[in-house]
Amino acid sequence: MSLPEPLEKLVALFEKFPGIGEKSARRMAFFVLHQSQTYAQELAAALVDLRSRLAPCSACGNMTDTDPCSLCRDSMRDRKTLCVVETAEDLISIEQAGIYFGLYFVLGGRVSPLDGEELSVERLDALLSRVKSLSAEEVIVATNPRVEGDLTYYSVLDALKDFEGKITRLSYGLPVGGSIGFADRVTLHAALESRREASKNGNPQKGR
Known part of the structure; x- marks a missing residue:
């Protein structure tokens, strides 16, 4: 019928x-x-x-009806720490958990060869410009704990190879193959608190 x-x-x-x-x-x-x-x-x-x-914030890429978005305009946030996420949905998940008080940068995609997805050179250049304009001291790479997230993480590392500050990545707490968007507050807090510093060659170092 x-x-x-x-x-x-x-x-x-x-x-x-x-x-x-x-x-x-x-x-x-x-x-x-x-x-x-x-x-x-x-x-x-x-x-x-x-x-x-709604349109992407010109500074961070978050979806907003004002430009720059409310997060970027908030003078009370830690402007020396930048959290890099794949999507605006991931940003909202972390923000609503109430565990992070720095600024964000939304990549607007991921690296997934099977799906023909790549991060644009323009977006990675925008990330580097954002880091420089903030004089950031730490960049937290909050990509999802799956193969695509790993590939995205390494692309970000390569784009920030000349960054002299600390680069960390979310650690345990997030299930492998899972998604930040579905993680609860406790899980996100554990992953954020136990983030590990990345070495310049892409291999994680122990500790924070």
Whole structure:
């Protein structure tokens, strides 16, 4: 049985969401269908606002409706420590855990040869410029604990090869193959507190 065209189109759009299969997408579409006209209009307006009003912060890459973002404008934050994350979602996870009070830099991607993903030279150059402009003393590389995260980490290390400060990486607490976005506060705190300093050749040193 084929669905009415508007419903079929919405199901197809929901299926593009991460982790959403056909049945879940259909359930979500019927949920919207059974809500009031006002709800549908508010949902549509929220989606339009999401794309039209939010943009990457020119300083750190966080998604924001003001430029620079509120984190970059906060004079109370530690401006000598920079945490490098893959996505704005990872930034939000760390920030909401309330365990880190420095600044951030969002790479906006990762290195994944199987998926044809690479970090752009422009973004890595922007990271280096950010480090220099802050006169940062420590860069924390908070990439996800999986193969792609390791490759991304080494790309960041290479981009910062002339950086004379300390480079550290999140350590135990995060499960291998896991994701920062799904880690709880205690896990993130353990990973951040036990971060390890990286040597210039890419091999981690013991201790902080």
